[in-house]
Amino acid sequence: MNQPIGAAVPKDFLLAVEALTVSFDGFKAVNDLSLYVDENEIRVIIGPNGAGKTTVLDLICGRTKPTSGSIRFAGEELTTRREYEIVRAGVGRKFQNPSIYEDLTVFENLELSFPRGRDVFGALFFKRDGEVKSRVEEVAGMIFLKDHLGVQAGILSHGQKQWLEIGMLLIQSPRLLMLDEPVAGMSVAERVKTAELLHTIIRNQSVIVIEHDMKFVEDIATRVTVLHQGRVLSEGSMERVKNDPKVIEVYLGH
Numbered sequence: 001m002n003q004p005i006g007a008a009v010p011k012d013f014l015l016a017v018e019a020l021t022v023s024f025d026g027f028k029a030v031n032d033l034s035l036y037v038d039e040n041e042i043r044v045i046i047g048p049n050g051a052g053k054t055t056v057l058d059l060i061c062g063r064t065k066p067t068s069g070s071i072r073f074a075g076e077e078l079t080t081r082r083e084y085e086i087v088r089a090g091v092g093r094k095f096q097n098p099s100i101y102e103d104l105t106v107f108e109n110l111e112l113s114f115p116r117g118r119d120v121f122g123a124l125f126f127k128r129d130g131e132v133k134s135r136v137e138e139v140a141g142m143i144f145l146k147d148h149l150g151v152q153a154g155i156l157s158h159g160q161k162q163w164l165e166i167g168m169l170l171i172q173s174p175r176l177l178m179l180d181e182p183v184a185g186m187s188v189a190e191r192v193k194t195a196e197l198l199h200t201i202i203r204n205q206s207v208i209v210i211e212h213d214m215k216f217v218e219d220i221a222t223r224v225t226v227l228h229q230g231r232v233l234s235e236g237s238m239e240r241v242k243n244d245p246k247v248i249e250v251y252l253g254h
């Protein structure tokens, strides 16, 4: 049957979070939340402390299980999946503090994160050296560390360590990257380059960023979701959200 003109056509989002709730001892940290992220989108989540931002990412990556609701990613339900299955489905998560191997070089950190397959008997098989090397170099170029491949990760600047960790996710080619305050502690120049990096990433992937730095949010966001008390308080362009009286009252006015 033909769709009547003007009828809502269901759209396939990369990520569709619907009616998501999680209670901790009766306290709803996330409360009936719905959120939809497109392919090739940067979505920024902002909101006051305790709004539920980190908990939303914990729910998407399977670290926390919801009390109710659904999270569909590329058409698959994630709420019944284990954390490693969600990673394999294509969701990469970076936490606030970089977790890199400080004693290893940039090259080795990236190489170790390269996804290793398993053969039909379940044994690990390793990709040919050349394939790994060219992928490591490609990702190092994206994260501005191509000239630092032989450098020990421990002596990188804070910002470079953050980029390296993003690179360690990128090398696994996730379809969705989730970043928790990626520019915290970065210099102004590093923030500008991080915005550039995110714009490169979304040519092929989608990104969710939790951020407090409003200048950075303005630089990267096409759509912003404001959380408050576990719910969506406002959503839309930065322009719209920053002029929303509700948002000014609970967040931006402080």
Ligand SMILES: Nc1ncnc2c1ncn2[C@@H]1O[C@H](COP(=O)(O)OP(=O)(O)OP(=O)(O)O)[C@@H](O)[C@H]1O
Pocket (backbone or CB within 6 Å): 024, 029, 047, 048, 049, 050, 051, 052, 053, 054, 055, 056
């Ligand atoms: N495992 C948990 N057990 C109990 N309460 C929790 C748990 N995780 C989070 N909370 C509570 O849920 C609320 C939301 O926390 P969350 O860390 O998601 O907020 P946030 O928006 O990320 O805040 P911030 O900007 O400070 O990082 C807080 O009140 C927090 O104390």
